[in-house]
Amino acid sequence: MDFIGAYNPDNLRFLLEGFLLTLQTAFTAIVLSFVLGILLGVLRYARIPVVSWIVGLFVELIRNLPLLLLIVFAKLALPEVGIKLGLFWSTVAALTVFEAAMIAEIVRSGLNSVDKGQIEAARSSGLGYTQTLWHIVLPLGLRRMVPPIVSQFISLLKDTSLAVSISLAELMHNAKIISGQNVNFVFPILIAAAVLYFAVNYTLSLLARRMEARQV
Amino acid sequence: MIDFSVLTENWRDFLEGFYHTVLASVLALAGSFLLGTLVAVLRITPSRVLNGIGAVYVELFRNIPLLLVVYIFYIGLPAVGIRLPVFVSGTLGLMVYTSSYIAEAIRAGIASVPKGQMEAARSSGLTYVQAMRLVILPQAIKLVIPPISNQFLNLVKNSSILGVIAGFDLMYYGDIVDSETFQTLSTYFFVGLFYLVLTIPLSYASVVLERRLARSG
Numbered sequence: 001m002d003f004i005g006a007y008n009p010d011n012l013r014f015l016l017e018g019f020l021l022t023l024q025t026a027f028t029a030i031v032l033s034f035v036l037g038i039l040l041g042v043l044r045y046a047r048i049p050v051v052s053w054i055v056g057l058f059v060e061l062i063r064n065l066p067l068l069l070l071i072v073f074a075k076l077a078l079p080e081v082g083i084k085l086g087l088f089w090s091t092v093a094a095l096t097v098f099e100a101a102m103i104a105e106i107v108r109s110g111l112n113s114v115d116k117g118q119i120e121a122a123r124s125s126g127l128g129y130t131q132t133l134w135h136i137v138l139p140l141g142l143r144r145m146v147p148p149i150v151s152q153f154i155s156l157l158k159d160t161s162l163a164v165s166i167s168l169a170e171l172m173h174n175a176k177i178i179s180g181q182n183v184n185f186v187f188p189i190l191i192a193a194a195v196l197y198f199a200v201n202y203t204l205s206l207l208a209r210r211m212e213a214r215q216v
Numbered sequence: 217m218i219d220f221s222v223l224t225e226n227w228r229d230f231l232e233g234f235y236h237t238v239l240a241s242v243l244a245l246a247g248s249f250l251l252g253t254l255v256a257v258l259r260i261t262p263s264r265v266l267n268g269i270g271a272v273y274v275e276l277f278r279n280i281p282l283l284l285v286v287y288i289f290y291i292g293l294p295a296v297g298i299r300l301p302v303f304v305s306g307t308l309g310l311m312v313y314t315s316s317y318i319a320e321a322i323r324a325g326i327a328s329v330p331k332g333q334m335e336a337a338r339s340s341g342l343t344y345v346q347a348m349r350l351v352i353l354p355q356a357i358k359l360v361i362p363p364i365s366n367q368f369l370n371l372v373k374n375s376s377i378l379g380v381i382a383g384f385d386l387m388y389y390g391d392i393v394d395s396e397t398f399q400t401l402s403t404y405f406f407v408g409l410f411y412l413v414l415t416i417p418l419s420y421a422s423v424v425l426e427r428r429l430a431r432s433g
Contacts, residue, residue: 194276
């Protein structure tokens, strides 16, 4: 094991560049999947004829496929139907759709857990269905959804590493390249990558736990 | 759009991949169940040191990517002179990663059994081990089964990591069929179908199981 050689300035810079791209990819997908996930979850909850059924089918389909398949599909198969995305956007698109399907489920069960009495009270005080959903059900349900959604973001950050399969230059991709230079670099570099992921994810998991404790 | 000849002419490759996907999932589940139970036991013993080891294990492996865990076996072990077949490296990585989630599910299940149960069992003359086996675990199992069945579903999906290290699974053979037929869309459509054959019954079963357990109080 050669820690000093493995952590020379060039390698560290290359590793951090990879981590920066991991964070950029994850952050973009977090924002997009949060919006899309809430939208899909609400549409599925609202029981609009046909729409809810189609959304439900879509969510179930995506949830039951491996994310790696979606990433490969976005990069290699979509061009066949005329959609050409670069490495970054292929990854973001696959991550967004996959995590949105997960978040949609969290949102739906969160909305279902809202006390029916609250909804009846809102309706009988003269609010319309959409108003009740927007002002009463969503705010009440969202509070319960926040911790599992934060946990989902941890998954998303970890899942970004699957983009090695299409050679996006994120952290794991760069870690593997440095590891290939010298057999004595392998463990030091794997440890460095683990420290970077762990630092961000562990902080997020503490945040999720604190939120959960506050709700009880 | 979808060319069925991709399936009819390459079904052997798809089946070979399907077989390895199932094999890796089943082996990793059995292994992670044993390992996860062991780690969960560490987490509930009164010993602070053992507790700490269990906690570090769970937190470490839940907060780093599966790919990194697989790389420890796939490129890490060869770097210190231990060579394993690729399929074995991948399956070991899957096992270790999943075991941390299973350990956490078991710990949380045991923790949610009311404290009074243990005290009552102990004061009625049972030893710690007897109390665990006869009183606590039978109550905890109901809370543990749904998250574990969910982990098995994740495990089947996660087994696709073998594709990244050329470990003979569905994703690996998908890549081979794709490079032979140049029909990318159709190839991955069928790869997806093979996954759904496994995952849809699993997710349906876990929903049914959860409802049944909820009813049995």
